[in-house]
Amino acid sequence: MKIAGHVLAYNVDRFLPHVVENCGRFIDKIFIVLPERPWAYLPGSRATRTNPTTREKVDEAIAAARAKGVSCEIEVICSDFETEEGTRNDCLDRATREGYDWLVIQDADEFYLDSGWETLLEFMAADRRHDRILTPWHNFWKTPELVLTSGDGSIRDVNAGFAIRCKSGVRFDTARKTTPAATILIDAPCYHYGYVMSDAEMWEKITSWGHAHQVNAQKWFRLKWLGWTPVHSYLHPVTPLFWPKAIRFPGRQPAFASSFMSPSQETAPLGFVDFLENMLADRATDVRIVARKLLRRSTV
Structure with a gap:
């Protein structure tokens, strides 16, 4: 069995050396995709910005992982696709042409325990019936010490994809x-630090990522990110009701979490007008939640 990994290197300087080490000890090759500039979801961002993560930073990350014993093949792909799925499909095509059985999708802010890797590899080697693997994940907020809850109060959600069988014909669609x-869900939790960022990194993320066209970036950044306190609700930037709260993470911290404990963040307490705007937005979300529950009951 041959496994390739797919890592996007955009705005991920702090994460990159650690994710190369995390996956590079378990797979045969890593494709590090280095976009030249943002995708085209916000045309203004694409026209005026370049990737904060440079080729020099990528080379430094690879060297750091090599120094820790990572010996798998690593290829850096410089790209300039307009969409996220275009970027990912290009990598999938490369892995398929090179004869890999599976392509692991591991963004640079996603990490797995060694025991999780062992569980996943064992399944991938034996399975003949599934073409797509999902895993649970914990979504952390501002620090690895805080984790986001889902609508049912759980701190476990399901990610959008851990691996695709290369020759299955499955494609990235959106x-x-x-x-x-x-598809099968394998119980090997991913630790997702996509919201454990500095203020500058978070602003770059929400104005350049694949959901940039779905977010009022300035409003969310002001009300939910800079203005956050432990009593804040509905934190997801696209669908607020998905993340009702951030709470203290009750589990044991993995060793890799220590690298992400102190991103540069400031707070900007909400003034009266912002407080009122945030409260009204939250009450609107409450109404949507009640409406969804009533709709479900009416269709049972």
Whole structure:
């Protein structure tokens, strides 16, 4: 069995050396995709910005991982696709042409325990019935010490995809989501630090990522990110009701979490007008939640 990994290197300087080490000890090759500039979801961002993560930073990350014993093949792909799915499909095509059985999708802010890797590799080697693997994940908020809850109060959600069987014909369809595939969820939790960022990194993220066209970036950044306190609700930037709260993470911190404990963040307490705007937005979300529950009952 041959496994390739797919890592996007955009705005991920702090994460990159650690993710190369995390996956590079378990797979045969890593494709590090280095976009030249943002995708085209916000044309203004694409026209005026370049990738904060440079080739020099990528080379430094590779060297750091090599120094820690990572010996797998690593290829850096410089790209300039307009969409997330275009970027990912290009990498999938490369892995397929090179004869890999599976392509692991591991963004630079995603990490797995060694025991999780062992569980996943064992399944991938034995399985013949599934073409797409999902895993649970914990979504952390501002620090690895805080984790986001889902609508049912759980701190475990399901990611958009851990691996695709290369020769299955499955494609990335919208961002990380794929065309229909025989899918299985394997209990090997991902630790997702996509919201454990400095203020500058977070602003870059929400104005350049695959959901940039779905977010009122200035409003969310002001009300939910800079203005956050432990009593804040509905934190997801696209669908607020998905993340009702951030709470203290009750589990044991993995060793890799220590690298991400202190991003540069400031707070900007909400003034009266912002407080009122945030409260009204939250009450609107409450109404949507009640409406969804009533709709479900009416269709049972």
